[in-house]
Amino acid sequence: MNAKEIAKKIMDSSHVGTMATVEANKPFSRYMTFYHEDFTLYTATSKKTEKVDELEKNPNTHILLGYNDEGYGDAYLEIAGTVTISDEVRLKKKIWNEHMKPWFDGPEDPNLVILKVSPDAIRVMNKKGESPETITF
Numbered sequence: 001m002n003a004k005e006i007a008k009k010i011m012d013s014s015h016v017g018t019m020a021t022v023e024a025n026k027p028f029s030r031y032m033t034f035y036h037e038d039f040t041l042y043t044a045t046s047k048k049t050e051k052v053d054e055l056e057k058n059p060n061t062h063i064l065l066g067y068n069d070e071g072y073g074d075a076y077l078e079i080a081g082t083v084t085i086s087d088e089v090r091l092k093k094k095i096w097n098e099h100m101k102p103w104f105d106g107p108e109d110p111n112l113v114i115l116k117v118s119p120d121a122i123r124v125m126n127k128k129g130e131s132p133e134t135i136t137f
Helices: 003-013 050-057 089-095
Strands: 016-023 026-033 035-037 040-046 060-066 076-086 112-125 133-136
Touching: 003 060, 003 076, 003 112, 003 133, 016 050, 026 040, 026 050, 040 050, 040 089, 050 076, 050 112, 089 112
Parallel strands: none
Antiparallel strands: 016 026, 016 060, 035 040, 040 112, 060 076, 076 112, 112 133
């Protein structure tokens, strides 16, 4: 498989990863749940979170996705991208699932926003000793 095929396979099977933002020149990471269309990632959050404040000031992010097994040779992705914050109801309905009920009343909840991550580059890492491969967009 080439790098794009490996990246797509990881994105199809790995939905929990870390997302980093920057505040006062310091990185902050948190676990997020991701969905994707092609190589664009989407994740839901509350507009009242620090990460939304941070992304409004600096829309750059770095995401780690994959690395699900023992950690020995598992391929994973390093995704550098730019975030757009959306409160578009159509997109919220598309991303909505029942797991969000503890935090939101539904896709029309005014506090629910979707973070759209447009990748600048994706690096496929740790392919059993092979060198990283970069996919640029």
